[in-house]
Amino acid sequence: MSSERIGCSLADAASGPDYLSYLEGASIFPPSLHVIYVNTSLETKAPAHELVPTITCTLSNVVQTVLQAFAQVPDLNVCYGPDSYMGTNIKELFQQMSLMTDEQISQIHPKHDRLSIRSLLPRLHFFQDGTCIVHHLFGHEVVGKIKDMYCDAFLTAHLEVPGEMFSLAMEAKGREMGVVGSTQNILDFIKRIVIEPLERNVKDHLQFVLGTESGMITSIVAAVRNILGSVDSSSARLVTVEIIFPVSSESITGTSANASQDMGSVQVGDVI
Template sequence: MDPEVQGILTAAQKEWPHIHISDSLVMADSAVKMAKAGCQFITVLGVDFMSENVRAILDQARFSEIGVYRMSDDRIGCSLADAASAPAYMDYLAEGSKSPPSLHVVYINTSLETKAYAHELVPTITCTSSNVVQTILQAFAQVPDLHVLYGPDSYMGANIKELFQQMTMMTDEEIGEIHCAHNKESIRSLLRRLHYYEDGTCIVHHLFGHEVVEQINEMYSDAFLTAHFEVPGEMFSLAMEAKRRGMGVVGSTRNILDFIKQRAQEALDRNVKEHLQFVLGTESGMVTSIVAAVRNVLGSAESPTSGAKISVEIVFPVSSESMTKTSSDQSSLGVNPGKIGDLMLPVVPGVASGEGCSIHGGCASCPYMKMNSLTSLLTVCHQLPDEKNTLLAFRAERFKSQTPHGKSIADVGCEPILHMRHFQATKKLPDNLVHQILHCTSNGRSCRGLSLI
């Protein structure tokens, strides 16, 4: 979200207990806690699949009377979620199901409807960018001759496969430190049975392509390099090379944040004057949490007895796709220019396609998440309770339809999430998921006929 929204809500947390800021995974759990504490209405600042998930989890927790509201009367989309909702994605799963035993590992950033429909085609477990590698490795270790179908993020799928390819160059001992059940032979074997969807991207991370890589090599070769798993392969390879030198990190937003905090702490421990430069290869909204974390780490540097003078700079390597060229009279715009090589471009609102750089969100900014503004939040809150039904378009959707096998979308769609939670707690796939994998075949027998409890 915009720094303004994040900043105000973070400050308000000190006075109001029912504010929760996190990724999409635990938002619904927090909503249940709020309902148990007596909240009658819950607003979700996110994209639509997040509010749908909150609505479904509250219903399953017997809080169907709690109102759940989105931040717009228009659709708040997500390019990844949309890719997984397309018929082509279900065709991809249907084709993959012809090679049993098979498991669908789906990115958490998809709708409940997608998870439900997918789970009736192929046994499905959700993943995050933090646990996707371990999920896949554990699945291959736990189920012999397994085929894994990953989706919908094509860049992440390709990057994971490249990561496993690089692991074949490691020693068995090094591989064992990543996952104790694997060695070079098992990694080579699983590569042939790992598949990923090839037509799904995040419109923000798509911007980190070859042009950005060239810019980093030219201008920021000495900087620390961070990259999300969703970036294109060129950026991924560059970040992996930096990681091998101890100068980079590849992974989730949490991995990136932890890396930056660790490097700041190490600089502080050296007790010297030092300037740290980080290239941020992910959505610009993350800078708010980075600033808060770094300030917390460097707080002790303000001590009179400390000789440390640490400064931290966050660099957004901007693609020309995310900029709009405007009048050369920049002073009249009241904004600062951004530089791409030798090309000077002003950073202005309202850029092409509604994405990229703007004074409201910075570079590599998600246009959908920016629909969650303070204005929209106040608009919704000031009209609650909605006695005149003026907020009907803002209400989170409750799934009334059923899956092709006649089951509740919410019930079936939540199962892959529960499978992941079991994995996070035990580091193993749950027995009922393994049972589904082994008994689902392509001869027309539905795995949904098995017990899912």
Template sequence: MDPEVQGILTAAQKQWPHINISDSLVMADIAVKMAEAGCQYITVLGVDFMSENVRAILDQAGFEKVEVYRMSSEQIGCSLADAAESPMYVHFLETASKSPPSLHVIYINTSLETKAYGHEMVPTITCTSSNVVQTILQAFAQVPNLNIWYGPDSYMGANITELFNQMAGMTDEEIAEIHPEHNRNTIKSLLRQLHYYQDGKCIVHDMFGHEVVEKINELYSDAFLTAHLEVPGEMFSLAIEAKRRGMGVVGSTQNILDFITQRVQDACDSNRDNHLQFVLGTESGMVTAIVAAVRRLLNSGESSSKSSKTTVEIVFPVSSDSMIRTSSNDCHGLSSASSDDIAKLALIPGVAAGEGCSIHGGCASCPYMKMNSLGALLQVCQQLSEKNNSPSVYRAKRFNSTTPLGRSIAEVGCEPILHMRHFQATGKLPEKLIRQILDQPIEEAVAS
């Protein structure tokens, strides 16, 4: 989301309790809490699969009368979600269904309809970028010789495979620290059984390719490097190498945020002057959370007795034409900050005055998410406040249709999410899912 949208809504949280900023997984849980608190209308700033998930989860929780609204009368799409709705993805799942025992691990950033159709073809569990590696490791531990089919993000699939290849070269003791039920032999077996979809990409993360890597090597070889699991392999490999040296992180947006804040905290706790540079290998909207966290750390450091001074520089390597070198005194993008803040925290979003974009058009910014503007939110809220003027064109889609087996799309589509929540709570895949994997018909397993 645009930083100004996040910033204004974050500030508004101080006066209005029912505002939440989170990833797509938590959105639906928060919506249920809002409904429990008496909210009659819930607006979703996100892409369509997010509002659909909120609608379905509210229905499952018994809040069918609570209305859910999205921010555009047009479709708010997602390149990854669209990839999972293609005939090629159906063929991918058909192949999986003919290779039992199989488990379909699907990225949370897909439509409820896709999750439902996928689950009826192959037992399915959703994942996030934070838990996908542990999900796969645990699944293979519980069902040896399991075929695992990950989709739809091709870069993430390739990067996960690379991570497991690296694990295969570790000692058994090192592997056990990552997952206690695995060793070199089990990881090698897992690699033979792991399949990922080859034609799904996030249009934003697709920008972090060869030219960007060359520029990072040229201009920021001493910086901390971060890479989301969704970025192309070259950027991912660069961050992996930096991680080996203690200078990088690969993983989810939360992993990246935690890495940056920890490094800033360590610098603030030292008794030295420090200038930290972080190359941000993910969508530019993430900068809002990073800036807020870093500012808190820098400001808290001012009250300590230590005389060290820490400055932080965050760089978006959006395209080869958007890399800018700056000194610690050359800062952009913090017009609302105090002069002291600006002296300590620099944002370099490509061209020097820019929006995280190259002058040649390469933005590390999702055009679909940017359809969620403050103007759209105000328009929807204004219509909701007027009697008999409910903006039906903005209502989130409710799935009243059924799957090929005659079951509710909402019901079947929610089940892979519930499987993931069980895994997050217990560290194990639910027995219901294991039964489905071991060739018990899905409709029988659901009824049992």
């Protein structure tokens, strides 16, 4: 194996001088709160906390963390980092929330309404130069493929994907054909959609486009197989499920001639 250090592009972005300057700017305008993604080093979090009070978040609780902070501290400025894609998407999510009814917003967070959401938008800031190389691959090229080939599929998007993919999934979510959020949110959504035709005992072919890291494929396929295996065979045969992982050309690696021969009769189309 390579002896080179295995790093993380997001963690590296938060350890550079640009990120320190970003936090120094935030410290000038109290009250401020720094919300930082969990996959950053303690070497980053400790000095950050010296400049601005810092809370570590995960993808599953970042939205609630930010909303709760705004609800508790009047005139708070929240600085999120280091993922610029997630920061953009969180702000887009709040902008869409500002168009909801007060009742819909209160179901997301009981201390907020349209007025409070609109007032917090100018006070939510995010680092502009941090990207995850894994989620960066869901850019313009992938979105074009999805629109052309899978316009009727269910769309899922992790909060770390680029804005185009996030917007596409948000639009699908509005039609009850998609979900945006954490990997657990995506998994729960797919399981719920698969269970519905089984409970109604109807025939259906379901397509799910995964807008998240490839590591999720195994757990999602296993979950779907468990659901189909939990019902009698006649019902399971009525429902087919297709898990689609769209990739950009940047993520495709060539193989040697010998490796291609070893593949035998397997065709590219066999693997989705």
